[in-house]
Amino acid sequence: xxxxxxxxxxxxxxxxxxxxxxxxxxxxxxxxxxxxxxxxxxxxxxxxxxxxxxxxxxxxxxxxxxxxxxxxxxxxxxxxxxxxxxxxxxxxxxxxxxxxxxxxxxxxxxxxxxxxxxxxxxxxxxxxxxxxxxxxxxxxxxxxxxxxxxxxxxxxxxxxxxxxxxxxxxxxxxxxxxxxxxxxxxxxxxxxxxxxxxxxx
Numbered sequence: 001x002x003x004x005x006x007x008x009x010x011x012x013x014x015x016x017x018x019x020x021x022x023x024x025x026x027x028x029x030x031x032x033x034x035x036x037x038x039x040x041x042x043x044x045x046x047x048x049x050x051x052x053x054x055x056x057x058x059x060x061x062x063x064x065x066x067x068x069x070x071x072x073x074x075x076x077x078x079x080x081x082x083x084x085x086x087x088x089x090x091x092x093x094x095x096x097x098x099x100x101x102x103x104x105x106x107x108x109x110x111x112x113x114x115x116x117x118x119x120x121x122x123x124x125x126x127x128x129x130x131x132x133x134x135x136x137x138x139x140x141x142x143x144x145x146x147x148x149x150x151x152x153x154x155x156x157x158x159x160x161x162x163x164x165x166x167x168x169x170x171x172x173x174x175x176x177x178x179x180x181x182x183x184x185x186x187x188x189x190x191x192x193x194x195x196x197x198x199x200x201x
Contacts, residue, residue, distance in 0.1 A: 044079075047072040047136050049179065049198040055125055058190040066123070070196075076130035076143060094118060094129075125185075125192050128167050135183065136198060138176045140166050 048071040057063035068083040068091055077098060083091040092105045094115075101112040103122070112118040119127040131141035140146035149163030149170070162174045169183045179198035184191065 044073045044075070047133070047198060049196060051194065051196045053123060053127070053195075054193045055123075056191040056193075061190070064124070072129075072132060072136070074133075076133055076141065079133070081129060092122075125190075127192070127194060128169065131167060131169075132196075135171055136181055136196065138173050138181070140164050140171075 049069070050067065051070050052065065052067040054065045055063060069086060069088075070084070071082045073080055079096060081094045083093075085091060092103060095102045095104075096115050096118075101115050101118055103110045103112070103118055112121070115129055116126050119125070119129060128141075130143065134141040144167050146164050146166040148161050149165065163170060163172050165171070168187060169185045172182045172184070175181075179200050180195070181198070182193065182195040184193045
């Protein structure tokens with residue numbers, strides 16, 4: 001997604017067009033090609049399901065959205081994220097470790113300086129994939145401070161948090177029992193929402 005640490009300045013309109021074009025080309029090529037992403041049988045937990053990302057419109061920039069099936073494995077420091085169509089064709093496979101961050105798509109392989117740089121380049125916004133390993137277990141990521149939100153109490157169970165804030169995101173756990181976790185970031189603009197529904201075996 002990016003070639004170096006610095007990015008050339010872009011107008012809002014050009015940025016929106018580039019992101020839209022990237023999404024369109026990725027889905028179009030995925031219809032006739034798959035990405036052979038390595039999936040080592042290392043015994044690590046696999047979190048899978050469907051994710052939907054929405055970036056709200058601001059000014060001349062058009063709102064954009066993206067959805068895909070996903071599988072997430074490994075950990076914050078070393079892991080992988082695969083995105084695929086409902087029919088199982090791989091759209092993209094990201095792999096990261098302390099020494100490299102790599103994205104494989106039907107268009108080829110690209111390397112990044114960080115996982116944050118990868119998400120900024122592909123989605124146009126920073127998305128904290130490192131924290132998802134904990135957020136999808138209904139808890140804050142230990143790698144950054146967090147603030148608890150509202151709690152709910154069942155008659156037979158102690159109070160449990162329904163939300164928390166971390167890394168500028170508000171994480172909603174009110175439907176965690178159904179396998180649904182959503183997170184919203186309002187600052188900096190535009191508003192970004194990620195909604196994940198986990199597969200339940």
